[in-house]
Amino acid sequence: MEPFVTLDGVGKNYGAVxxxxxxxxxxLAGQALGIVGHNGAGKxxxxxILAGAQSPSDGKLTFQESGTxxxxxxxxxxxxxxxRCVFQELSLCPNLTVAENARILHPAIKGIGWKARARTLISxxxxxVFPGHGINPDDEVGDLSIAKRQMVEIAxxxxxxxxxxxxxxxxxxxxxLDAIIAQQLLKxxxxxxxxxxxxxxxxxxxxEILQSSDRVVxxxxxxxxxxxxxxxxxxxxxxxxxxxxxxxxGNSGKTAxxxxxxxxxxxxxRPAQQGDTRRLQAYSGxxxxxxxxxxxxxxxxxxxIYLEKRRDGQSPQKAVPMALVAGDRQVDGVFPLWSIGMNxxxxxxxxxxxxxxxxxxxEARLCKDWxxxxxxxxxxxxxxxxxxxxxxxQKALFAxxxxxxxxxILMDDPMRGVDIGTKxxxxxxIREEAGLGRTFLWYTTEMDELEHCDHVYVFRNGAIVADLSxxxxxxxxxxxxxxxxxxxxxxxxA
Amino acid sequence: xxxxxxxxxxxxxxxxxxxxxxxxFAVWAATVLYTGGTGAGQILSAALSFATFSVIVGxxxxxxxxxxxGNVDLSIPATMTFAGAVSMKIMETQDIMILPGxxxxxLCGLTVGVFNYGLIRTLRxxxxxxxLSSSFLVQSxxxxxxxxxxxxxxxxxxEFTTAKIAGVPLLAICVIALAAVMSVVxxxxxxxxxVLAIGQNSRAAELAGVKVNFIRLATYAxxxxxxxxxxxxxxxxxxxxxxxxxxxxxxxSIAVVxxxxxxxxxxxxxxxxxxxxxxxxxxxxTMLNTFGLSAGIRLLLTGVIIVGVITLAGGRRN
Numbered sequence: 001m002e003p004f005v006t007l008d009g010v011g012k013n014y015g016a017v018x019x020x021x022x023x024x025x026x027x028l029a030g031q032a033l034g035i036v037g038h039n040g041a042g043k044x045x046x047x048x049i050l051a052g053a054q055s056p057s058d059g060k061l062t063f064q065e066s067g068t069x070x071x072x073x074x075x076x077x078x079x080x081x082x083x084r085c086v087f088q089e090l091s092l093c094p095n096l097t098v099a100e101n102a103r104i105l106h107p108a109i110k111g112i113g114w115k116a117r118a119r120t121l122i123s124x125x126x127x128x129v130f131p132g133h134g135i136n137p138d139d140e141v142g143d144l145s146i147a148k149r150q151m152v153e154i155a156x157x158x159x160x161x162x163x164x165x166x167x168x169x170x171x172x173x174x175x176x177l178d179a180i181i182a183q184q185l186l187k188x189x190x191x192x193x194x195x196x197x198x199x200x201x202x203x204x205x206x207x208e209i210l211q212s213s214d215r216v217v218x219x220x221x222x223x224x225x226x227x228x229x230x231x232x233x234x235x236x237x238x239x240x241x242x243x244x245x246x247x248x249x250g251n252s253g254k255t256a257x258x259x260x261x262x263x264x265x266x267x268x269x270r271p272a273q274q275g276d277t278r279r280l281q282a283y284s285g286x287x288x289x290x291x292x293x294x295x296x297x298x299x300x301x302x303x304x305i306y307l308e309k310r311r312d313g314q315s316p317q318k319a320v321p322m323a324l325v326a327g328d329r330q331v332d333g334v335f336p337l338w339s340i341g342m343n344x345x346x347x348x349x350x351x352x353x354x355x356x357x358x359x360x361x362x363e364a365r366l367c368k369d370w371x372x373x374x375x376x377x378x379x380x381x382x383x384x385x386x387x388x389x390x391x392x393x394q395k396a397l398f399a400x401x402x403x404x405x406x407x408x409i410l411m412d413d414p415m416r417g418v419d420i421g422t423k424x425x426x427x428x429x430i431r432e433e434a435g436l437g438r439t440f441l442w443y444t445t446e447m448d449e450l451e452h453c454d455h456v457y458v459f460r461n462g463a464i465v466a467d468l469s470x471x472x473x474x475x476x477x478x479x480x481x482x483x484x485x486x487x488x489x490x491x492x493x494a
Numbered sequence: 495x496x497x498x499x500x501x502x503x504x505x506x507x508x509x510x511x512x513x514x515x516x517x518x519f520a521v522w523a524a525t526v527l528y529t530g531g532t533g534a535g536q537i538l539s540a541a542l543s544f545a546t547f548s549v550i551v552g553x554x555x556x557x558x559x560x561x562x563x564g565n566v567d568l569s570i571p572a573t574m575t576f577a578g579a580v581s582m583k584i585m586e587t588q589d590i591m592i593l594p595g596x597x598x599x600x601l602c603g604l605t606v607g608v609f610n611y612g613l614i615r616t617l618r619x620x621x622x623x624x625x626l627s628s629s630f631l632v633q634s635x636x637x638x639x640x641x642x643x644x645x646x647x648x649x650x651x652x653e654f655t656t657a658k659i660a661g662v663p664l665l666a667i668c669v670i671a672l673a674a675v676m677s678v679v680x681x682x683x684x685x686x687x688x689v690l691a692i693g694q695n696s697r698a699a700e701l702a703g704v705k706v707n708f709i710r711l712a713t714y715a716x717x718x719x720x721x722x723x724x725x726x727x728x729x730x731x732x733x734x735x736x737x738x739x740x741x742x743x744x745x746x747s748i749a750v751v752x753x754x755x756x757x758x759x760x761x762x763x764x765x766x767x768x769x770x771x772x773x774x775x776x777x778x779x780t781m782l783n784t785f786g787l788s789a790g791i792r793l794l795l796t797g798v799i800i801v802g803v804i805t806l807a808g809g810r811r812n
Binding site: 303306307322323326331332333334335336337338342345346349350353356357360400404 | 682683684697703
């Protein structure tokens with residue numbers, strides 16, 4: 001196979017932080033390259049350099065086709081070389097329509113009728129990659145769910161007007177997509193690679209990497225530590241190469257807590273689109289899962305609970321303190337002008353207030369405690385929150401919720417883009433806290449995570465369609481409930 | 495040693511308010527050079543006196559602007575006039591009524607602030623329109639209540655507002671203290687942190703447990719109260735309330751916030767900058783007057799210099 005681009009000794013440092021050190025890598029045409037590594041291992045930095053969004057501190061890039069290595073390599077040159085990216089943080093303009101966003105990537109679409117052409121371009125690509133996507137090219141991006149925005153972003157990267165596409169870079173493309181749509185994407189990607197395209201896939205879902213790539217590169221601490229054909233790896237080997245401290249465990253073998261019928265639930269609401277009398281309930285000390293395909297009303301249910309909307313006669317009278325861990329962290333979570341510490345403290349301001357003022361010492365103590373407890377990778381908690389990698393920002397949001405006095409913690413698919421080691425740590429912490437009497441409501445699109453739940457509600461079209469507890473929580477039952485209309489009837493007759 | 499010094503220098507230069515003070519000092523120095531040193535002290539004393547009033551309304555406006563894009567209080571001048579007129583009438587030049595007059599004035603401001611937010615929240619009117627229209631209502635009330643105009647302030651109040659200690663206006667000292675308190679409120683209280691959080695991302699703030707509506711209400715109410723306080727004190731200072739006494743404070747309240755280094759996009763604010771900017775604005779006009787320039791040139795230069803200072807301060811921030 002021909003190399004498409006070669007990296008020689010590429011490094012990048014941000015001040016004192018060495019994000020990437022001396023990376024040599026060949027990206028081959030007609031090959032799907034998987035990159036795995038912990039949060040902060042340098043994956044995102046590496047692809048930003050390839051995309052021209054950041055310039056390397058040293059080293060060079062050589063393109064096979066033109067035979068040139070480019071100093072001052074920028075986004076437009078990356079575009080000209082046929083490189084397309086789908087970033088972890090979505091890069092669409094929320095105030096523009098889907099078609100207008102497609103036009104941004106293609107300056108060649110101009111003159112009278114540009115909108116119609118942009119509309120056709122993106123619609124066709126969406127139909128091709130995600131059949132049955134249900135997205136109108138005239139929808140404003142801000143009105144779409146995060147999953148649909150991701151689909152638009154991906155489809156847009158595959159659209160082509162003039163120059164051919166040689167390399168597609170996908171950074172955590174499936175983290176906000178459900179299993180079916182993720183499969184559609186991976187299938188399309190395979191087709192692209194088989195026609196001679198190159199592709200880089202970054203994902204924390206190791207099965208996905210093993211299944212979809214031809215070759216896997218493992219990164220750790222800003223460097224490449226392993227580079228082999230995908231068939232030479234298996235899950236355990238990947239985890240080992242990443243240096244993950246994660247304890248791989250199968251089913252934890254825990255016994256689900258039995259709900260006693262006489263105690264009062266802490267939460268009880270009927271979702272907005274619920275036709276029957278089913279209710280979303282949570283009892284003290286439970287971990288309650290909200291499952292189903294992404295964008296089927298789980299987030300709305302959590303926000304309703306949090307903002308104390310949709311309460312009725314059957315809801316508990318007394319409201320207990322709650323905290324929410326956002327999934328869409330740029331929109332719902334992070335305060336971009338603040339330090340990591342202040343981003344955490346905002347959840348606990350009242351407890352830290354002494355005679356009207358927030359006690360700076362207590363504040364510093366809380367930051368220090370949580371930096372250790374949840375291992376936020378930063379030299380200083382006073383650094384800006386945006387200096388952290390995405391996964392570490394998410395950790396800070398966890399710390400905000402867990403540090404507060406909330407009795408109920410609502411989690412909106414919070415593990416997107418979080419590496420496997422961190423996930424295991426957080427699962428552990430959630431179990432511990434639940435043991436101490438905290439209640440968790442956890443929306444997740446990952447099956448593995450549902451295994452930690454005592455009780456799972458499966459959502460479809462904004463309503464609860466299945467209510468599983470303990471041993472009933474199996475991948476099959478959840479998928480069945482998510483897809484099949486007939487499940488309703490079965491459940492009811494049972 | 496030099497490294498430590500340069501680091502120290504960087505932290506000082508990094509402060510967004512430093513440019514307002516630098517500008518104030520520069521125009522003062524230019525004026526004093528021109529006059530050959532005469533009146534250097536008097537100019538500063540006068541600057542402190544007049545800057546005081548801009549700072550009082552600027553504090554309220556700063557909190558409002560910090561709530562994020564679109565938030566601004568245009569009812570400040572009308573509130574000042576209204577509170578000034580009502581309190582002068584209530585006090586009827588009697589010293590014994592000074593405190594009740596103050597309380598009534600502040601209540602007037604509180605009412606206007608709450609009314610403003612009522613318009614914004616219940617009728618979903620953008621703040622710029624809501625506060626502008628309420629300012630017409632309030633101004634009309636002040637006119638209808640015109641009996642409060644042309645009444646002199648109680649003697650004690652007039653004395654207090656014009657008193658000086660070793661050349662430094664007593665009122666300025668009080669307002670410096672008030673600004674210090676407001677700075678602590680901004681950075682170290684639940685209220686202040688909430689305002690800063692809302693300004694950065696109001697949805698995230700709501701989901702982090704901030705009572706967004708209550709905080710916004712409190713911020714608009716606070717702006718009304720501070721405008722009323724300013725009207726009350728200004729009436730005492732200038733020998734009574736008048737219908738246009740607040741006119742120049744509309745732009746002044748916004749200008750001191752922006753020149754002082756507070757972010758117009760919200761979520762980032764500082765108190766010292768208000769003082770620097772208020773002094774700068776007064777000293778700038780003084781300088782141009784001292785130079786004996788014609789009115790046209792004076793206005794032209796005022797505009798150019800203000801743009802210059804904002805560019806300098808803003809450029810450093812990015």
